[in-house]
Amino acid sequence: MDLDLALVRAFVATAEELHFGRAAQRLHTSQQALSKRVARLESLLAVRLFERAGGTRLTEAGERLLPAAREALAAGERAVAAVLGPGPVVRIDVWGHLYAPMRTVAQAVAAFGAVRLQPGPARDWPSAAELLLRGETDLGFGRVHPLGDGRDAGLAHRLVRLEPVDALVSTSHPLAGAAELRPADLRGSTLWCPAELTRLDFLRRFADEFGLTRREDGPNLGLDHLVEHVRADPSCFTLFPADAPLPDHAGLRAIPLTGPTPLYAWSLAWRESRRHPLLDLLLRGFADVGRARRWLEYAPGRDWLPDADHAKLVQVR
Structure with missing residues (x-):
């Protein structure tokens, strides 16, 4: 056979x-x-x-x-x-798995030529930062935010993509018929957070910014569990990247958010004292694909970013 x-x-x-x-x-x-x-x-x-x-x-x-x-x-x-020939290998740890980070990495890989990426399964940015500092991985990819207590000292990062997020709701949700929503329209709904909210910096900042006081979190049991929870509870919603794939759209609606549109920031991170020889090539590859696909479009007043992400955008412009 x-x-x-x-x-x-x-x-x-x-x-x-x-x-x-x-x-x-x-x-x-x-x-x-x-x-x-x-x-x-x-x-x-x-x-x-x-x-x-x-x-x-x-x-x-x-x-x-x-x-x-x-x-x-x-x-x-x-x-x-x-x-x-085997080609050089770059170890890259990704996080934010519910938001499918490898979608973005895969789109940029074509620009790397003979570079081979070896993905790793970091849980979140703190665990990826620890791996980078210990030299157990070469590159990180996900949403980077300040860790405090000097836990990210010696690390550098560059913003490579800003991705609009939608409100994901059940078709039974009271707002399910809307063509678009403002973040403030969701104040009567419960924000479902697919992990402990203290670990979800973007969702916590979004809820604080737009006065969303009804929040519920639970263990991260994967994308299927997230989808089933939203589908079964017409009082809740969650945020989901506009381009990310869902396993099953039945019973769900992804509604664009406007006025403003929240943007999820994807960044590459590395240890400054242990720069991989191919780092500059990788950064150019992401930049080239980002320009072609307009990954870093941002309009003040139209879009919303947490302050820390906005500072990163200023650095790349």
Whole structure:
């Protein structure tokens, strides 16, 4: 039997994430496409590789396949490297996973030439900052904000994208029929925060800025959980990037926010005393793609940024 490495790669990503949505984001594909690849592999092998009821977990067959599947992918990479050369590797840790940060990284990768990125799974900016300072990663990508207590001393960062966010609501929400909303229109609704609010700097600043006093937070159980919570509760809303993919739009509406439009700031971060030799190339690549895609458009009065993000915008202009 000849195995398609694309199917094997889909299996390995899902086995490591134990979540189809996160695995799809990691491979820069849709959840539907990833599920089809896994199902195709199961059909070819005539076994079930995952149990899907009550959460995703490996079957015994899946457990047996995983080590060999990893070896197959490594062998494929060695075969390509034998012909083309391996190319330099840059370790990059991303965070803000519910907002699919790898979408932006993937769009810029084409400008990097032979550079290979090795993604890492930092939980948030504080954990990414710690990895950068310890030299365990080369680059960070996500929303950077002041940490205080000198925890980010020695780190540098550059803003690379400003992304408008929508209000995500259930179709049963009282405002679901609106073509657009002002942030102030949401004061009668509950802001659902998919992690402890103290860890979500952007959502906390947004709520403080626009007087949103009804707030609720909970554990970060992934994008599917976030979507299901919003879908099931017509009194709540959350913020979601306008370009980010949702696993299932049924029962939901993403409503543009205007007057002003909140912008989510994506930045690259690195350790100043340990600059990767390819850092300047990567920064140019992000800048080139950003100009072409108008990633740094900002109009005072029309758009809103937290003060710390606004200061970063001034630095790149």
